[in-house]
Amino acid sequence: MITSPSSLRRSERSRRATLDAALELCTEKGYNRVTVEAIAARAGVSKKTIYRWWPSKVGVMLEAFTQVLVGVTPFVETGDIAADLRAHINGLVRLLSTPPYGPAYSGILSEMHHDEELARAVREQLVTPRFEAAVERLRRAQEQGQVPAGADLPLAVELLYGPVYYRHVLRKPSQDEATVAALVAHVLRSLTAGAPPADAPEGSPGRVPGQGRVS
Amino acid sequence: MITSPSSLRRSERSRRATLDAALELCTEKGYNRVTVEAIAARAGVSKKTIYRWWPSKVGVMLEAFTQVLVGVTPFVETGDIAADLRAHINGLVRLLSTPPYGPAYSGILSEMHHDEELARAVREQLVTPRFEAAVERLRRAQEQGQVPAGADLPLAVELLYGPVYYRHVLRKPSQDEATVAALVAHVLRSLTAGAPPADAPEGSPGRVPGQGRVS
Numbered sequence: 001m002i003t004s005p006s007s008l009r010r011s012e013r014s015r016r017a018t019l020d021a022a023l024e025l026c027t028e029k030g031y032n033r034v035t036v037e038a039i040a041a042r043a044g045v046s047k048k049t050i051y052r053w054w055p056s057k058v059g060v061m062l063e064a065f066t067q068v069l070v071g072v073t074p075f076v077e078t079g080d081i082a083a084d085l086r087a088h089i090n091g092l093v094r095l096l097s098t099p100p101y102g103p104a105y106s107g108i109l110s111e112m113h114h115d116e117e118l119a120r121a122v123r124e125q126l127v128t129p130r131f132e133a134a135v136e137r138l139r140r141a142q143e144q145g146q147v148p149a150g151a152d153l154p155l156a157v158e159l160l161y162g163p164v165y166y167r168h169v170l171r172k173p174s175q176d177e178a179t180v181a182a183l184v185a186h187v188l189r190s191l192t193a194g195a196p197p198a199d200a201p202e203g204s205p206g207r208v209p210g211q212g213r214v215s
Numbered sequence: 216m217i218t219s220p221s222s223l224r225r226s227e228r229s230r231r232a233t234l235d236a237a238l239e240l241c242t243e244k245g246y247n248r249v250t251v252e253a254i255a256a257r258a259g260v261s262k263k264t265i266y267r268w269w270p271s272k273v274g275v276m277l278e279a280f281t282q283v284l285v286g287v288t289p290f291v292e293t294g295d296i297a298a299d300l301r302a303h304i305n306g307l308v309r310l311l312s313t314p315p316y317g318p319a320y321s322g323i324l325s326e327m328h329h330d331e332e333l334a335r336a337v338r339e340q341l342v343t344p345r346f347e348a349a350v351e352r353l354r355r356a357q358e359q360g361q362v363p364a365g366a367d368l369p370l371a372v373e374l375l376y377g378p379v380y381y382r383h384v385l386r387k388p389s390q391d392e393a394t395v396a397a398l399v400a401h402v403l404r405s406l407t408a409g410a411p412p413a414d415a416p417e418g419s420p421g422r423v424p425g426q427g428r429v430s
Contacts (some may be wrong), residue, residue: 032329109384113325114247119386127385138327155378155397159405162377163370169384170325170342171334182370190374190405 017043018050019064026061026100031107038059058111058118061104066126068101075133081141085160085184090177092164097174109169129159151191157187159187232258233265234279241276241315246322251275273326273333275340280319281341284310290348295355299377300399303349305392307379312389324384366406375400 021042025034036057040047054060076084096102121150126131134157141147147156163183167174175183236257238247251272255262257293269275288306291299311317327334349372356362362371378398390398 030329050273090237094272108330110325112384113321114245116386123385123387127387152397152401155394155401158378159374159398159401162379163373164377164383165384166373166377168378169327169380170338171327171331172338172342179370183374186367186370186374186405189407190401192404 013199014043014045014049015053018045018053018060022057022060022064023104026104026107031061031100034061051065053191055117058108058115059121059181062108062118062122062179064102065101065108066173069095069126069130073130075137077130077137077140081143081146081155082184082188083146084137086177086181088137089160089164089180089184092161093175093180096164097170102168106168131161134160147188147191156191160184160191167214229258229260229264231266233260233268233275234315235276237272237276237279238283238315238319241319241322244316245412246276246315246318273330273334274336276319277323277333277337277340280316280323282344283316284341288345290352292352292355294359295320296359296361297399297403299352300403301392301395303352304375304379304395304399305377308390308395311379311383317383321383347374349375362403362406371402371406374405375399 018039021039022034025038025042029038034057036047036050039057040050041073043050044181050060054063069092072095075087076087080082096105107121108118112122133156135153138147138151138153139155142149142151142153160183164175166172233254236254237249240253244253247271251262251265254275255265258265262347265275269278284307287310291302293299311320323333323406327337341348346369350368351370353366353371354360357364357366357368358382362368375398379390381387
């Protein structure tokens, strides 16, 4: 399909308006009462246009949430891995405790439990890229000698994100900054003794199990 | 209400039949297609009887799931805290990857996202008692000198359960035994250096933050 620059711009404006409308309506009505009809009306686009770009309401919400998430949880590099992880996790915790983002993500997680296609989309578009970026950030810290060689970086990422999800899905009070600081300190400490001896062969008792598993 | 021993026995049989029927139907049809009508028919009790005991389908499922969970994830005490935690977490992981238990719990978690009353019931009946029992198990290990004095035990429990929930709600592959062993080893190691110096005053830098927070 050949499109002119102006129709591309119009198209981008409509996409943006749709994502904004979805989050606005989520704030006003709560996730469950938002419909594709209402999003279309608020954004000034047709339902057909929305369904051309996204398979469902939850698809619109997923893209809207992902864009905000990526914006507020960057992987900064100040040279201090503990400070950078604290900033990252604090950003995530704040996002999840702020309407409409927390409720929007809850709505997505709720649907994922009985929608395998959505679950795959969430993992591919949101979870896996963020997980890999977190592993990559730890790997750079490792290269700078801030994390021991041989540390189980995917497990470290699960230890960081796991408690945040645990509280979010069980709707417990979210972490405050002191708790996030304790979490990050514990996770980094758990890696300290995790390096295998330099001469440990693959699979020897000195080697940390769980390396190289599918995440 | 005065009830005779035989009516108490009948009542207990009906409760048990209802819980069994709920889990059986969950296996056969999947959580979302189970109705209170179908549970009543399978159990041979009236819908009115079910609603006398539980507020909704999800209430029946919660009790059925909790009973099984408590049964398969005991807090044993062999004198080896690492082995006991591995057995506990492996039991939880296996339960969550076994139908109908995993899907039943997913159904409950999914409803919790938009039902505050249910969320409170799940925390009060299931999450908080298990969380406290886990802290208590770690406290006994602490008394036996297997976990350092001053370690942040509630944080340790979140580090253990968090990654299990993370994988379950995102529908990633569940942990294998090697990964659970690595998880437990990392969490115990994270506590090792976590004790404050014996003379550290409350709130000093040597003190682990996050102690005593609401869980």
